[in-house]
């Protein structure tokens with residue numbers, strides 16, 4: 403396929419690593435448990451359609467997204483497996499969901515009553531969301547859950563096909579609160595007598611750490627992308643994860659400047675000797691934030707420091723010696739034996755690894771690799 407971008411900055415998405423991570427999880431939890439591949443937020447910044455297809459080929463059987471637009475994008479692109487919207491959908495949009503065979507989350511009796519007003523034909527498939535301690539979306543009490551079940555039984559327009567909850571601390575060493583939520587989930591499930599449901603409580607952390615607590619499906623997000631759900635559990639993973647995301651650019655200008663030369667806005671950096679400065683065509687508008695000003699990047703397999711402030715579209719590095727324009731520079735990923743991990747960047751930004759690929763904006767094209775060759779490039783700037 404074509405390689406349609408014209409800047410020297412891009413993300414590489416290693417689809418073979420997705421395959422590895424999904425297959426490893428499947429092996430770990432057992433064939434009987436379904437994998438729901440979580441591809442919300444453009445697959446955590448990786449590219450939703452390509453990740454979805456790869457995950458399904460590798461053994462996932464359903465997809466989950468955050469809101470209806472994300473589900474419609476996948477459906478419109480020819481994905482035909484069940485797609486679950488995890489977040490709240492406007493009641494007025496229920497018919498659109500039916501038309502596109504999208505499964506919605508029901509999280510309150512009020513929502514059902516509201517949705518009913520907009521239903522004329524067809525049946526909406528629903529997963530009931532239980533709030534067992536996250537206090538985000540979900541039904542908290544037996545009474546409301548029973549009322550929802552009754553409401554659906556009495557209506558020909560609604561069908562419950564699944565029930566689930568979400569843990570707040572599945573990635574923490576202390577499992578007391580996890581156990582509390584798990585117990586609450588079991589209690590609430592007693593209100594349901596329907597047998598053929600997809601029952602799921604686990605995210606990646608739960609799948610990795612408590613494979614016997616998954617019921618019949620797991621919602622696999624962060625670890626499909628090869629990342630540990632937290633730093634805390636990173637050293638006790640049951641199988642090795644392969645990082646999917648890398649961020650690449652190239653030197654576009656290389657120059658030698660004398661000692662005492664200022665670099666970038668604010669003139670905050672001053673060379674302490676004659677230095678080789680390299681300019682990179684990536685900046686904070688690409689999601690390479692100003693707070694990354696002290697980080698390293700990889701050039702010829704070695705770490706080199708960013709110097710001066712990160713600009714909107716560009717930033718500068720101090721090179722150890724003269725290098726040709728066009729030399730590849732890795733901001734996230736591997737070169738030879740060096741690896742700047744997503745976790746390293748997250749730590750510098752004082753955040754979690756989830757946020758890092760999400761923050762690299764859509765102006766950075768995504769290049770999809772399979773068996774080390776480029777199978778597709780996605781550049782929203784030129785393809786709407």
Ligand SMILES: *Cc1c(COP(=O)(O)O)cnc(C)c1O
Pocket residue numbers: 440442488568604605606607621622623624625631
């Ligand atoms: C995002 C999300 C997930 C995926 O969690 P990971 O920790 O990325 O595996 C699972 N369930 C719900 C409800 C989510 O919102």
